[in-house]
Amino acid sequence: MSTYPPISEQLDDLEAARTEGRRKMDWALQHMPILQELRQQFREEQPLAGATLGMAMHVEAKTANLVELLALGGAEVAITGCNPLSTHDDVSAALDANDDITSYAKRGVDDEAYYAAIEAVVAHEPTITVDDGMDMVYAIHEDYPELIDTIVGGAEETTTGVHRLRAMDEEGELKYPVFAVNDTPMKRLFDNVHGTGESSLATIAMTTNLSFAGKNVVVAGYGYCGQGVAKKAAGQNANVIVTEVEPRRALEAHMEGYDVMPMNEAAEVGDVFITTTGNRDVITREDFQAMKDGVLLANAGHFDIEIDLDGLSDLAVDEYEARDGVRAYEMDDGRRLNVIAEGRLVNLAAPVALGHPAEVMDQSFGIQAVCVRELLENGAEYDAGVHDVPDALDREVAEIKLDAEGVEIDSLTDTQAEYMDSWSHGT
Numbered sequence: 203m204s205t206y207p208p209i210s211e212q213l214d215d216l217e218a219a220r221t222e223g224r225r226k227m228d229w230a231l232q233h234m235p236i237l238q239e240l241r242q243q244f245r246e247e248q249p250l251a252g253a254t255l256g257m258a259m260h261v262e263a264k265t266a267n268l269v270e271l272l273a274l275g276g277a278e279v280a281i282t283g284c285n286p287l288s289t290h291d292d293v294s295a296a297l298d299a300n301d302d303i304t305s306y307a308k309r310g311v312d313d314e315a316y317y318a319a320i321e322a323v324v325a326h327e328p329t330i331t332v333d334d335g336m337d338m339v340y341a342i343h344e345d346y347p348e349l350i351d352t353i354v355g356g357a358e359e360t361t362t363g364v365h366r367l368r369a370m371d372e373e374g375e376l377k378y379p380v381f382a383v384n385d386t387p388m389k390r391l392f393d394n395v396h397g398t399g400e401s402s403l404a405t406i407a408m409t410t411n412l413s414f415a416g417k418n419v420v421v422a423g424y425g426y427c428g429q430g431v432a433k434k435a436a437g438q439n440a441n442v443i444v445t446e447v448e449p450r451r452a453l454e455a456h457m458e459g460y461d462v463m464p465m466n467e468a469a470e471v472g473d474v475f476i477t478t479t480g481n482r483d484v485i486t487r488e489d490f491q492a493m494k495d496g497v498l499l500a501n502a503g504h505f506d507i508e509i510d511l512d513g514l515s516d517l518a519v520d521e522y523e524a525r526d527g528v529r530a531y532e533m534d535d536g537r538r539l540n541v542i543a544e545g546r547l548v549n550l551a552a553p554v555a556l557g558h559p560a561e562v563m564d565q566s567f568g569i570q571a572v573c574v575r576e577l578l579e580n581g582a583e584y585d586a587g588v589h590d591v592p593d594a595l596d597r598e599v600a601e602i603k604l605d606a607e608g609v610e611i612d613s614l615t616d617t618q619a620e621y622m623d624s625w626s627h628g629t
C-alpha cells in the first residue's frame with residue numbers, strides 16, 4: 203500500500219482551504235446544468251455502486267464537480283493531478299473531505315511526488331480509470347498489470363491522451379477498453395475550440411496585462427484547438443498567422459483568411475506565439491534566434507515539449523522572472539523572449555489560470571460521467587482498445603444542455619425520416 207499522503211495531511215490551514223475550495227465548486231456548479239441534471243439521476247439510480255474510480259485530471263473546481271457527481275452515483279473515487287501546476291489545493295482539500303473521495307493532488311509537486319501520487323491512486327485498485335493525458339492507463343499497464351483483469355474500462359479526456367492510446371492500441375498493447383471522450387462532438391467541437399481559444403488567450407492577457415489588438419499572433423497547429431485560438435485571437439483584432447504541417451489544414455487556415463507560413467518565417471514577425479500541436483520541438487533554437495525583442499511564448503498543448511526550453515536556456519545570457527508566470531530569457535544582443543507558465547499548458551498552469559470556462563467543461567464532464575455509467579452498465583460489450591463514445595450518449599448530453607439553455611429544435615416528421623433513409627427516390 204502506498205504511503206503517499208492525501209492532500210488533507212499536507213496542508214496547514216485545512217478548514218480554510220476546504221471552505222474556499224467548496225465556494226469555488228459551488229460557483230462552477232451553478233454554471234454546469236448537465237452535471238446538475240446528472241447529479242439528480244445518479245443520486246437516485248446509483249449506477250456506479252460498487253465501482254472504484256482512479257482518476258488523473260486537472261484538479262480544480264469543475265473537475266471536482268465531476269468527481270463529486272461520480273461519488274454521488276455510488277463510486278469510491280481516488281484522484282490526483284495530471285499536471286504538476288494545474289491543481290488548486292483548496293479544491294483538492296474540499297474533495298478530500300468527502301468520505302467517498304481521496305484526493306492526492308497538490309500544486310507544485312516535483313516529478314517524484316507527482317508519480318508517487320499516481321501510484322497512491324493505483325493502490326486503491328481502481329475498476330475504472332479516468333485520465334487526462336493517459337498517465338493512469340500507462341502506470342497500470344507498465345507497473346501494475348495484475349490489476350487489468352478486474353478493470354472494466356477507462357475514459358480519456360484529451361487529444362494527446364487519445365493519440366497515445368491509439369498508438370498503444372495499434373501495437374496491441376492496450377489491454378482494456380477506453381472511451382475516446384476527446385473525439386466525441388460534444389467535447390471536441392466545444393472544449394477544444396471555444397475552451398482552449400478563450401482560456402488560453404484570457405490567461406495570457408491576465409498574466410502579462412498586454413493586448414492582442416494589432417499584434418501578430420502565431421498559432422502553431424490548426425487542429426480543433428488551433429482553430430479556436432486563431433478565431434478568438436482574430437476576434438480580438440490580432441493578425442493571425444498559422445503554421446501547419448498538414449496540407450488540408452493549412453489550406454483551411456488560408457481560406458479562413460489567415461496568413462500561413464513556416465515557423466522560421468513566422469518567427470521573424472510574430473509578437474505572440476501559441477503552440478497547439480501536441481508535438482515536440484515546434485519552436486526551436488533557429489526560431490528563437492530570429493525573434494523580435496519582447497515576444498511572448500506560450501503553449502496550449504497537453505505537454506511542455508512544444509517550445510524547446512533547453513535550447514532557449516542555452517542561448518540565453520540571463521534568465522529572470524519578469525512577472526508572476528513570465529520568465530524572461532535575455533539574448534546576448536539584448537532581446538528578451540518571454541515564456542509564460544514554463545511552457546506548460548498555459549490555460550491551466552499559469553499562476554492565474556482557471557482552465558476552460560465552466561460551460562464547456564460541463565459538456566466534457568457530462569460525457570465523462572455517462573461514459574463511466576456505460577462502462578458499468580455495458581462494459582462487457584467493449585473489447586480491449588479505443589472506442590468512440592456511443593452517439594446516443596453524445597446526443598443525450600446535448601439534449602440536456604439544450605433543454606437547460608431553453609433552446610428548442612425541430613424534429614423530423616415520419617415522412618422526412620423515411621426520405622432520409624431511402625435511396626430509391628429521384629427527382
Ligand code: RBV
Nearest residue numbers: 260265359360393504556557558
Ligand atoms: N481541461 N480541463 C480544464 N478542468 O479547468 N480545462 C481544460 C479544467 C481539459 C480539456 O478538456 C483538455 O482536453 C485537457 O484539459 C488538456 O489537458
